[in-house]
Structure formats: C-alpha cells, structure tokens
Amino acid sequence: MARPRKEQELDIPRRAVEETIRLLAQQGDFGVPLTAVAQAVGCTAPALYGHFRNKNALLRAARDEGFGRLYNEKFAVFEQMRGDPFGYLRDGGYAYARFALENPTLYRLMFSPPPKLGVSDDPWSSEAGRQVLSLLLTGLRSSQEHGYLPGADLQRYGFMFWSTIHGAVSLNIQNRLLDHAAKWDSTQSVIDALMEMIAATGPAKHPITS
Amino acid sequence: MARPRKEQELDIPRRAVEETIRLLAQQGDFGVPLTAVAQAVGCTAPALYGHFRNKNALLRAARDEGFGRLYNEKFAVFEQMRGDPFGYLRDGGYAYARFALENPTLYRLMFSPPPKLGVSDDPWSSEAGRQVLSLLLTGLRSSQEHGYLPGADLQRYGFMFWSTIHGAVSLNIQNRLLDHAAKWDSTQSVIDALMEMIAATGPAKHPITS
DNA sequence: CCTCAAACTTAATATCATTCAGTTCTTGGG
DNA sequence: CCCAAGAACTGAATGATATTAAGTTTGAGG
Known part of the structure; x- marks a missing residue:
C-alpha cells in the first residue's frame, strides 16, 4: 500500500494543522513529535514532508x-x-x-x-x-x-x-x-x-x- | 583518563550554568545541545549528570x-x-x-x-x-x-x-x-x-x- | 598499602527529524 | 483500452541528541 486511493484521500495539509493545534494544546508544549501528528492525521511522518518543508513549516502554519x-x-x-x-x-x-x-x-x-x-x-x-x-x-x-x-x-x-x-x-x-x-x-x-x-x-x- | 586530578578539577556546576547562559545568548534558542555545554566547560556530556539530574535541571539552574x-x-x-x-x-x-x-x-x-x-x-x-x-x-x-x-x-x-x-x-x-x-x-x-x-x-x- | 567511593570517560540505547529508495495509484495521450 | 510518467505515499536508513550503563582512574581514610 503506497499511494492511497481516491476514496481514502485525506486533506493532509488541513488536517495536519488541525491535529497539530490539538496536540499542542494536549501536550502543552511545542515538542510535539511529527510522528504523533502523522498518526493523528492517519499517515506516516514522511508523508507530511510532501506538504510542509519541515516541522518548523508545519508549526508556522499552525x-x-x-x-x-x-x-x-x-x-x-x-x-x-x-x-x-x-x-x-x-x-x-x-x-x-x-x-x-x-x-x-x-x-x-x-x-x-x-x-x-x-x-x-x-x-x-x-x-x-x-x-x-x-x-x-x-x-x-x-x-x-x-x-x-x-x-x-x-x-x-x-x-x-x-x-x-x-x-x-x-x-x-x-x-x-x-x-x-x-x-x-x-x-x-x-x-x-x-x-x-x-x-x-x-x-x-x-x-x-x- | 577517568577521574581528573586535583589540579585540573573544574567547578562544573558553576561553569555549566555560566556556559549555558552564554550559549543560550549565542544561539538565541533553548535548544543548546548538552554536548556543547560540556565542551565549553571542558568535560563530556554525561559528566554533567553528576551535577544536574538532567538537561531541564541545568536550564532551571540557569x-x-x-x-x-x-x-x-x-x-x-x-x-x-x-x-x-x-x-x-x-x-x-x-x-x-x-x-x-x-x-x-x-x-x-x-x-x-x-x-x-x-x-x-x-x-x-x-x-x-x-x-x-x-x-x-x-x-x-x-x-x-x-x-x-x-x-x-x-x-x-x-x-x-x-x-x-x-x-x-x-x-x-x-x-x-x-x-x-x-x-x-x-x-x-x-x-x-x-x-x-x-x-x-x-x-x-x-x-x-x- | 589497600579498599572504596567519587568523578569521570567511553560505549550503548532511545527518540526524533529528515532523507532515500521504492511501490502503488491516477491520469493524459495514443 | 493500454501505457508511460508523475503524484502521493510507505518502510527502511541516517544523523543528532538526551540519557543510561559499564568501566577506569584518583583521592582519602584506615
């Protein structure tokens, strides 16, 4: 299983920001692992790199x-x-x-x-x-x-x-x-x-x- | 070379705090590697654990x-x-x-x-x-x-x-x-x-x- | 002297971020 | 309908750090 099918496509950019903000609040700290965000979104960490240059870019988006x-x-x-x-x-x-x-x-x-x-x-x-x-x-x-x-x-x-x-x-x-x-x-x-x-x-x- | 001789003993607790503050200012960020502090002090990273429970304790001291x-x-x-x-x-x-x-x-x-x-x-x-x-x-x-x-x-x-x-x-x-x-x-x-x-x-x- | 604790050092482990090398869909031309 | 190219991922590899473990040398008390 590599590329997801159309039906199960998920709007990673939006969801990643959303989940990042949620995890930020939950953990009370900026040190939220990318892995945790990815898991919450429903993908793997490297997948996030297709939408954000790096973790800092994701935090900037949040x-x-x-x-x-x-x-x-x-x-x-x-x-x-x-x-x-x-x-x-x-x-x-x-x-x-x-x-x-x-x-x-x-x-x-x-x-x-x-x-x-x-x-x-x-x-x-x-x-x-x-x-x-x-x-x-x-x-x-x-x-x-x-x-x-x-x-x-x-x-x-x-x-x-x-x-x-x-x-x-x-x-x-x-x-x-x-x-x-x-x-x-x-x-x-x-x-x-x-x-x-x-x-x-x-x-x-x-x-x-x- | 394990334990230092009396002459070359260095006041690690004080120096570590001092160097931490200096590196904090230099890097403009809390993410100062313990290794960098240790090197500035003149010892290795694990040596700091003899004086501070962990990195957070060192930052609290700073x-x-x-x-x-x-x-x-x-x-x-x-x-x-x-x-x-x-x-x-x-x-x-x-x-x-x-x-x-x-x-x-x-x-x-x-x-x-x-x-x-x-x-x-x-x-x-x-x-x-x-x-x-x-x-x-x-x-x-x-x-x-x-x-x-x-x-x-x-x-x-x-x-x-x-x-x-x-x-x-x-x-x-x-x-x-x-x-x-x-x-x-x-x-x-x-x-x-x-x-x-x-x-x-x-x-x-x-x-x-x- | 001898033993032991103190104070370190060098390896070993664990956690992440980030990069690499595939793998599977989708799509646009033929 | 079929195929090539690229998009969108995944799983494994790398590298930086914190932290722990195990081992070594020195100083002090008896």
Missing part, C-alpha cells in the same frame, strides 16, 4: 491558523460593538485574553515562538496578524473621537495597550499555581485597571481610584 | 541565575534611588527592560519557559524572583505614600505595572525587524507612557497628554 482564529473572535466583537468604541476596546481586550487563556500553547506559539521557527519578523507580519492590530487601532481612533486619550499618540498608546494585555495573559498563562478561573480574574482585573485609566482621560467620568 | 542577576540590577537602582519612589519606579522599570533586552533568550527562559522544564509554579516562586517582586511593591507603596495612585489596590496596580513592562519587552524581543536601539526606544516609550499615567494620579503635575 501559528498562522492561530492568528486567523484570533482575528475572527476579535472581529465578531468589533461588529457587535459598532458605535461603542470604548466598549469595543474593553470587550475586544476580553476576547483577546479569553482566546489566549483558552489556547495557551497556541498563543505562546504565536507570540513567543522559538527563533528556530524562522518567523521572519514581528507577530503582525502575517496578514491576519496585521488585521488584528488594525482592529485595535481602529478602536483607539474611534475612542479618541469620542473624547478619550485627547491628543495622545495612538501608535504609542496602542502599543502600550497591547503590551499590557499581552503581558497579563503571558504571565497568567505561565503561572501554574492558578486555575483557569483565577487566571481569568487576574487578567480581567488588569484590563479593567487599564480601561479605568483610559476612562479617566475621557469625558469626565469614572474616577481612577478602584 | 533560569535561577538569571533571576539572581535581575535582582542585583534592580537592587542597585533601588539603593541609588532611596527617597525618590517615583524615580525608582521609572528607573527600576528601565533597568528591568534593559536586562530583558540585553539577555533576550535568558529572559524568555525566565518568563516563558517550556512547560517541560518542570518549573513548578510562577516566576516568583524562586527566592530571587520573589525578591524582585517585593522591590516593585516597595516602590509602589512608597509612591503611594508620596501621593500617587491614591486609594489604589497596590497588588492590582503592581501586577498591571509589571504586565505592561513585561509585555513591552516580550513583544520587542520577539520583533526581529527592530534593531537593539529601536527595541529600546519602543520599550522606553511604553514605560514613559505608563509613568505619565501614574504621574497624572499624583500631586497635580505632569499632564497625561504626551
């Missing part, structure tokens, strides 16, 4: 898929929050955090990939990544039009906003002492503190003191 | 050493800034960021270790780690006594403060498009933005608008 999924979640919130930029900023932050806490290993692959992966540059280099960032900037711009962050450099505050949330989820993902609920509470508290600070710059409401 | 070094840098700033808590917060943040950007792979080992390492819990579980955190909280408490962050929950704001800086350095470390200077500027900008926000809560000075 990473791209991760950005796609994150974008979808953020975009859903965006559509739901039209007309409420401040609310979008908050709920968009929640959605981002929820994605990270629910897919910790995938999130780490996206934002702290081993240099070996050969990810050429920054997280936003991929198309989906760029789109996620643009959603954030759109939210900030709208918020500014509604009176928040007056005169602030959006690029600068955007990066700070993102840094804070990324930092919070990274630290919470890494903390094995906390259970899922505690990680979420801790992350949400950071997002809320951040939103309070932004709110304090806006149309005179919301005191900063927690 | 990680602990990293926390020790970070603490030393933060503590130096702390001593230098006695009496100026706001200044300590700022310069302590700079020192933290400088350490991270100058030792990117070690920093990643400290704060985004592969779960395989068996780091039992959170970054502050090690003694040195806990001490670093306590320096931050001390700085925040003093700042509050000087009128900043009135009524704020320090634990909460401390975590946010740390999240922001950790997030900024993590994202900048990861962005291969930026050179060292650009990473530093970007990180410093985030710290400054954060300090402006804290300053805005203090004794009526420093407007938040950049």
Whole structure:
C-alpha cells in the first residue's frame, strides 16, 4: 500500500494543522513529535514532508491558523460593538485574553515562538496578524473621537495597550499555581485597571481610584 | 583518563550554568545541545549528570541565575534611588527592560519557559524572583505614600505595572525587524507612557497628554 | 598499602527529524 | 483500452541528541 486511493484521500495539509493545534494544546508544549501528528492525521511522518518543508513549516502554519482564529473572535466583537468604541476596546481586550487563556500553547506559539521557527519578523507580519492590530487601532481612533486619550499618540498608546494585555495573559498563562478561573480574574482585573485609566482621560467620568 | 586530578578539577556546576547562559545568548534558542555545554566547560556530556539530574535541571539552574542577576540590577537602582519612589519606579522599570533586552533568550527562559522544564509554579516562586517582586511593591507603596495612585489596590496596580513592562519587552524581543536601539526606544516609550499615567494620579503635575 | 567511593570517560540505547529508495495509484495521450 | 510518467505515499536508513550503563582512574581514610 503506497499511494492511497481516491476514496481514502485525506486533506493532509488541513488536517495536519488541525491535529497539530490539538496536540499542542494536549501536550502543552511545542515538542510535539511529527510522528504523533502523522498518526493523528492517519499517515506516516514522511508523508507530511510532501506538504510542509519541515516541522518548523508545519508549526508556522499552525501559528498562522492561530492568528486567523484570533482575528475572527476579535472581529465578531468589533461588529457587535459598532458605535461603542470604548466598549469595543474593553470587550475586544476580553476576547483577546479569553482566546489566549483558552489556547495557551497556541498563543505562546504565536507570540513567543522559538527563533528556530524562522518567523521572519514581528507577530503582525502575517496578514491576519496585521488585521488584528488594525482592529485595535481602529478602536483607539474611534475612542479618541469620542473624547478619550485627547491628543495622545495612538501608535504609542496602542502599543502600550497591547503590551499590557499581552503581558497579563503571558504571565497568567505561565503561572501554574492558578486555575483557569483565577487566571481569568487576574487578567480581567488588569484590563479593567487599564480601561479605568483610559476612562479617566475621557469625558469626565469614572474616577481612577478602584 | 577517568577521574581528573586535583589540579585540573573544574567547578562544573558553576561553569555549566555560566556556559549555558552564554550559549543560550549565542544561539538565541533553548535548544543548546548538552554536548556543547560540556565542551565549553571542558568535560563530556554525561559528566554533567553528576551535577544536574538532567538537561531541564541545568536550564532551571540557569533560569535561577538569571533571576539572581535581575535582582542585583534592580537592587542597585533601588539603593541609588532611596527617597525618590517615583524615580525608582521609572528607573527600576528601565533597568528591568534593559536586562530583558540585553539577555533576550535568558529572559524568555525566565518568563516563558517550556512547560517541560518542570518549573513548578510562577516566576516568583524562586527566592530571587520573589525578591524582585517585593522591590516593585516597595516602590509602589512608597509612591503611594508620596501621593500617587491614591486609594489604589497596590497588588492590582503592581501586577498591571509589571504586565505592561513585561509585555513591552516580550513583544520587542520577539520583533526581529527592530534593531537593539529601536527595541529600546519602543520599550522606553511604553514605560514613559505608563509613568505619565501614574504621574497624572499624583500631586497635580505632569499632564497625561504626551 | 589497600579498599572504596567519587568523578569521570567511553560505549550503548532511545527518540526524533529528515532523507532515500521504492511501490502503488491516477491520469493524459495514443 | 493500454501505457508511460508523475503524484502521493510507505518502510527502511541516517544523523543528532538526551540519557543510561559499564568501566577506569584518583583521592582519602584506615
């Protein structure tokens, strides 16, 4: 048995990415053996080389898929929050955090990939990544039009906003002492503190003191 | 030639950690072969097993050493800034960021270790780690006594403060498009933005608008 | 001196990633 | 319908590493 028959053909590229993400989550580590992926897909390890140059390429594909999924979640919130930029900023932050806490290993692959992966540059280099960032900037711009962050450099505050949330989820993902609920509470508290600070710059409401 | 003579004895535990950190920086990746460490130390790979249970234990030791070094840098700033808590917060943040950007792979080992390492819990579980955190909280408490962050929950704001800086350095470390200077500027900008926000809560000075 | 434990070294094993050399379908021309 | 060429795999071979086993030399205590 060498080449499979038409009936039993399986979409290896798609399934491989899918199973890789599943195994990543299951093992909680990037060190998923190719053999395991192949077995989950239903083929042998060398077969994967017909679709991906090597293991790193497969992990890169999984990473791209991760950005796609994150974008979808953020975009859903965006559509739901039209007309409420401040609310979008908050709920968009929640959605981002929820994605990270629910897919910790995938999130780490996206934002702290081993240099070996050969990810050429920054997280936003991929198309989906760029789109996620643009959603954030759109939210900030709208918020500014509604009176928040007056005169602030959006690029600068955007990066700070993102840094804070990324930092919070990274630290919470890494903390094995906390259970899922505690990680979420801790992350949400950071997002809320951040939103309070932004709110304090806006149309005179919301005191900063927690 | 089996057991070395007294004269040529070498302090393997210390040297191994030292060389591991050097190779980590050189290769920019956790995947440093034990053989390479052994060669740098001047022994063979199995010899390391007499001092570390396995490779993970060696990496954990390197990680602990990293926390020790970070603490030393933060503590130096702390001593230098006695009496100026706001200044300590700022310069302590700079020192933290400088350490991270100058030792990117070690920093990643400290704060985004592969779960395989068996780091039992959170970054502050090690003694040195806990001490670093306590320096931050001390700085925040003093700042509050000087009128900043009135009524704020320090634990909460401390975590946010740390999240922001950790997030900024993590994202900048990861962005291969930026050179060292650009990473530093970007990180410093985030710290400054954060300090402006804290300053805005203090004794009526420093407007938040950049 | 002699014995034993300590501290290494060289082989041996196991796990993967990756490459090689077939083997079996499918397909496009005749 | 038949055949050649190539596509899509498979199983075996290679090579890099971590880890373990077995063997050797040195230092220390009696």
